[in-house]
Amino acid sequence: MLRSPIKHCRHCGTLVVYRIPDDGDTRERAVCPACGTIHYENPLNVVGTIPVMDGKVLLCKRNIEPRRNKWTLPAGFLELGETAAEGAARETDEEAGAQIEMQGLYTIISVPRVGQVHLFYRARLLSTHLAPGPETVEARLFAEHEIPWEEIAFRTVSETLKLYFADSQAHANSPRAEPYPVRDFSLG
Amino acid sequence: MLRSPIKHCRHCGTLVVYRIPDDGDTRERAVCPACGTIHYENPLNVVGTIPVMDGKVLLCKRNIEPRRNKWTLPAGFLELGETAAEGAARETDEEAGAQIEMQGLYTIISVPRVGQVHLFYRARLLSTHLAPGPETVEARLFAEHEIPWEEIAFRTVSETLKLYFADSQAHANSPRAEPYPVRDFSLG
Ligand SMILES: [Zn+2]
Ligand SMILES: [Zn+2]
Structure with missing residues (x-):
């Protein structure tokens, strides 16, 4: 159950980019440049x-x-x-x-x-x-x-x-x- | 941070299907028909x-x-x-x-x-x-x-x-x- 890095948006399938979201977050997340979905990964x-x-x-x-x-x-x-x-x-x-x-x-x-x-x-x-x-x-x-x-x-x-x-x-x-x-x- | 359902494979972007994987699992997961990635969601x-x-x-x-x-x-x-x-x-x-x-x-x-x-x-x-x-x-x-x-x-x-x-x-x-x-x- 080891997870590979997120490459594609779960919502629309577009390639994600890793950056700090604009919502006040302080961590890099996989962000979808097409639909804006922010992908979180947690323990x-x-x-x-x-x-x-x-x-x-x-x-x-x-x-x-x-x-x-x-x-x-x-x-x-x-x-x-x-x-x-x-x-x-x-x-x-x-x-x-x-x-x-x-x-x-x-x-x-x-x-x-x-x-x-x-x-x-x-x-x-x-x-x-x-x-x-x-x-x-x-x-x-x-x-x-x-x-x-x-x-x-x-x-x-x-x-x-x-x-x-x-x-x-x-x-x-x-x-x-x-x-x-x-x-x-x-x-x- | 509510999550929308997984629609696309995180690895290759293909539309996923929801089914029980063939590995002995007992729950439906979002499975990629192209690359086989199984997507788990947990608390x-x-x-x-x-x-x-x-x-x-x-x-x-x-x-x-x-x-x-x-x-x-x-x-x-x-x-x-x-x-x-x-x-x-x-x-x-x-x-x-x-x-x-x-x-x-x-x-x-x-x-x-x-x-x-x-x-x-x-x-x-x-x-x-x-x-x-x-x-x-x-x-x-x-x-x-x-x-x-x-x-x-x-x-x-x-x-x-x-x-x-x-x-x-x-x-x-x-x-x-x-x-x-x-x-x-x-x-x-
Ligand atoms: Zn997207
Ligand atoms: Zn895939």
């Missing part, structure tokens, strides 16, 4: 879940590029018409066929280099019956010591997993009112 | 702040459509290359010229009807010197009882303000370890 949201059963986390081995054969939490692009939580649940169904109960939002990670914001929700995995979709080679549960850290597809996933296990451990050692506080940060 | 992030000084909140009277002359928290579309917090700080500077210190993420509100996710950060307003930009008629501070509730531009803003004042009051009555827990929800 995308990737939404996913951390499905957990008995302290083990569900990971999916990717069957698609990028990072084919690397492991990820179930996640994908938020679609029009969905809430962030709905998108995260849909991706979990599509990629793992997992039965889950959605819990709270956990990480919100800006990745400005690729123009994305990743949102992961905690989820309770309700059954070990999994039905991975075509985008997934294999889906299985991992205890913390089994996580293939060197084979994780995306840094947002490995950071989310590390935080999750650290919060679980901290809460087990010293119970907290909110074991899993929401964490908002960015990765360069 | 946009709106990022803003709740700038507070002495319990008063900074609001901006909009000088642009939609909702011209209604009041809003400083907010706008997240741009490529920014983190969510950076975008929220930029919008606060552009719309109010306000000096702030960014604090934590507070609300994350999905608005699937318009394909948006709104993120508001708490912020400490450091000076009463404001310098509203061209998108703002006027910027000023409001105590809770002064908020023009009937004149708020967007529901995400009024819901964020209501939650903020309720959390402030609850914390004043009975101090909490985390006075402003992150709130993720959706508005229909």
Whole structure:
């Protein structure tokens, strides 16, 4: 889903020019010299879940590029018409066929280099019956010591997993009112 | 920034057709019959702040459509290359010229009807010197009882303000370890 630069106007098909629009904008946009349409490009949201059963986390081995054969939490692009939580649940169904109960939002990670914001929700995995979709080679549960850290597809996933296990451990050692506080940060 | 439907391919200018791509996708996309480009459209992030000084909140009277002359928290579309917090700080500077210190993420509100996710950060307003930009008629501070509730531009803003004042009051009555827990929800 990497996007090529805009060359033609989405409205009339004319070749666009890149310039700062006359409406007070401060950034270059693809502007149509024929019909005046200004084309904006903005960051995308990737939404996913951390499905957990008995302290083990569900990971999916990717069957698609990028990072084919690397492991990820179930996640994908938020679609029009969905809430962030709905998108995260849909991706979990599509990629793992997992039965889950959605819990709270956990990480919100800006990745400005690729123009994305990743949102992961905690989820309770309700059954070990999994039905991975075509985008997934294999889906299985991992205890913390089994996580293939060197084979994780995306840094947002490995950071989310590390935080999750650290919060679980901290809460087990010293119970907290909110074991899993929401964490908002960015990765360069 | 409302978007018209995609009519022409961004890559080659050919008229697109709307159909489900052959790659396992489940949604109709604008597909180019000439070069095969698949055009995705996804929700946009709106990022803003709740700038507070002495319990008063900074609001901006909009000088642009939609909702011209209604009041809003400083907010706008997240741009490529920014983190969510950076975008929220930029919008606060552009719309109010306000000096702030960014604090934590507070609300994350999905608005699937318009394909948006709104993120508001708490912020400490450091000076009463404001310098509203061209998108703002006027910027000023409001105590809770002064908020023009009937004149708020967007529901995400009024819901964020209501939650903020309720959390402030609850914390004043009975101090909490985390006075402003992150709130993720959706508005229909
Ligand atoms: Zn045009
Ligand atoms: Zn084309």
